[in-house]
Amino acid sequence: MTVYLIRHGETDYNTQKRYQGQQDIPLSAKGRAALHRADFTPALVYVSPLQRARQTAGILFPGVEQLPVEDLKEMNFGSYEGRVYVKMENDPDYLAWVEENAHSDHPDGERKADFCARSCRAFSRVMEDALRRGLDQVVIVAHGGTQMSVMEHFALPHRPYEQWHTGNGCGHMLDAAPWTSEHKLRWLGTVCYADREVAR
DSSP states (O other): OEEEEEEOOOBHHHHTTBOOTTSOOOBOHHHHHHBOOOSSOOSEEEEOSSHHHHHHHHHHSTTOEEEEOGGGSOOOOGGGTTOBGGGGTTOHHHHHHHHTTTOSOOTTSOOHHHHHHHHHHHHHHHHHHHHHHTOSEEEEEEOHHHHHHHHHHHEESOOOGGGGOOOTTEEEEEEOTTHHHHSOEEEEEEEEOBOTTTOO
16 A cells, blocks of 8 residues: 655745645645646545645546545644744744744644644544555645654654655655554655645
8 A cells, every 4th residue: 555645735825934724725826737637546535624635636636536534634823824934033922932843832723742643643544444445545635734743653764743844736655564563654755746846
């Protein structure tokens, strides 16, 4: 079984360097145009219910059934959502949160540790469902944070969260052979289904 973890395409919030979190932001016109059909067709695609993920899945895998998984959503950034990073550089609460590497609470949002635990539980449920269905390919289209959480926890070789970052429309391909015995995935490489200019 091969697993594909793919980040959604570019949105206006991405180019404006805003926190998106769980705001339901669509792909931008540029983001849609940059994406291209994947080179394979899975039986189904597991998706975050947010429209940027669903739109991406529809372009990469046209006509393929989408199965929304609520807990694949991005981190809830609370009051930071919609705000531009650089415009908060003098906000003491924001600076304190950055200093804590996102481990402290967001204003009315989600702690990084809780988000990572949620993402990993959702991924485990997806894997169980895929095994029950006898799928050869497990495709998840979600978010950068979701992707990094899952990779940090399950991927071999181990790398810290930030080192698993990919551009919009890109992701990781993994071999699920170690899953049943170790609950781990062997990293095979990156994949990208967006023009290089956007997928940065």
